[in-house]
Amino acid sequence: MTDPDRHDGKPTSATSQTGPNAPNGADALIGALVEGGVDTCFANPGTTEMHLVAALGRAPGMTTHLCLFEGVATGAADGYARMTGRPAMVLLHLGPGLANGMANLHNAKKAATPLVCVVGEHATHHLAYDAPLAADIEGMARTVSDVVITPDTPDHVARDTADLLGRLTRGDTRVGTVVMPNDVAWSPVSAEITRPDPRPAPAQDAPAIRAAADTLRAAGNKGLLLLGAPRLTRRAAALASAIGAATGCAVRTEAAVARMERGRDTHPLTRVPFHVDLALEALKDVAQAVLVGAREPVAFFAYPDRPSRLLPEGCGVTAIAPPLSDIEAPLAALAEALGAATTAPVTAPDASPGGDGPITPDTLGASVAATLPEGAIVVDESITNGAPMFTACAAAAPHDWLNNRGGSIGYSMPVSVGAATACPDRRVLCVTGDGSAAYTPQALWTMARGRLDVTVVILANRAYRILANEMSKIGAGRPDGTTMPMMELTDPTPDWVKIAEGHGVPGVRVDTAADLTQALARAHATPGPTLIEAVLA
Structure with a gap:
């Protein structure tokens, strides 16, 4: 156990068993998570996680979702926890799997999202052989976690996990990583399971x-x-x-x-x-x-x-x-x-569609605001084109707005998966640039498999436009013929309609504000996911 802040609690239940049907460390981990209110896991597992996968299958009250890329799993857990207020679980495979998921773990940590990341580790006796997938998982995890624990015996797993969950629910810890050695996962639990004493929340100043x-x-x-x-x-x-x-x-x-x-x-x-x-x-x-x-x-x-x-x-x-x-x-x-008394907000006029001209930041905002369903969840990764949309949606139907606090792009489609999983009765609108979307397109597959009610709008300006804007501001000169190829998404131009359809999501391309408004209205009214490639002027 590597968490210096861990403290011992008192035994609350005796579960000492032996024999072939005894619960093992994997069961203790998943059981402690379920008991602590964690009911959903987004996973991309491998060999070292098979006992954890088996325990997930045995655990009542835990739902699992397969993601084709670890960055989708970590982002989906972020979105789920943001909307429920409860920790979600991620299951990843060894150091390389954690590496693939770290960008969206960084975003979750910056957003103070309660999340438990479980990373399988080689059996303790196997680590000495420096196998091909061996890595410093604890060291990697500390960069994107508030606390990292590695149980050293199956008898400590439930106690350590319950302590971690207690810290997450108090708010002094948000992202916690459990590094689970494979032999700790497969070995039977033989001792009493203990639970930590609760710690009080900090008082108001x-x-x-x-x-x-x-x-x-x-x-x-x-x-x-x-x-x-x-x-x-x-x-x-x-x-x-x-x-x-x-x-x-x-x-x-x-x-x-x-x-x-x-x-x-x-x-x-x-x-x-x-x-x-x-x-x-x-x-x-x-x-x-x-x-x-x-x-x-x-x-x-x-x-x-x-x-x-x-x-x-x-x-x-x-x-x-x-x-x-x-x-x-x-x-x-x-x-x-x-002595400040609250008042009712001034009623804003209903938002109007964006007209029949080209798709610009202003007409995008108007079309989104006019078509947004009541209770929608907007996941915003619009970056260079989003300011007018945020302003326009102040007059839209009541909704939630999720932002990327960590700044690592590729967050919006995975977070949309989690938000839609958490709130199946609400429509999710994901607005993302084509450059950002290219980081995590595998999220479309999970949307299709789960038949999630997500409308994805790809803002296709065929470039990392923010880099062109930032280049001169930071003093590196203006983009020219030698540097623009590092910022353009052309030759070839990604076809997002085909990318979506290849992942099982129907897609449509639009290039006018009127067509965008109609496409948004149709998508919001159609069960399951839809992708709209909006070609910007």
């Missing part, structure tokens, strides 16, 4: 709330209330808007929030812009910032002659909730301290 109230009163229109959380609810938006109205402060969210409730029944919230120059301009007059579940904003990258910190030099910072914590309670306490 009342003095910090009072200090924040005083700060915002004094700062007036030079104050900023900055929100960040695993989930921004309608109530949180209403409370934040009330605080802004009572003090005159600006209210913004971080550039990417893991999950936001939005739509015409919700107070609209403005994001800190992604682009560094726009962000610096938006925040230039802030004298005092109060952070609620947010980190102090920084630029995505370093740029010549631009600061890394986005708040002005000398700006005061007060935090009243840890980064990525639940924020409704501290916002309510802050509103009470200020």
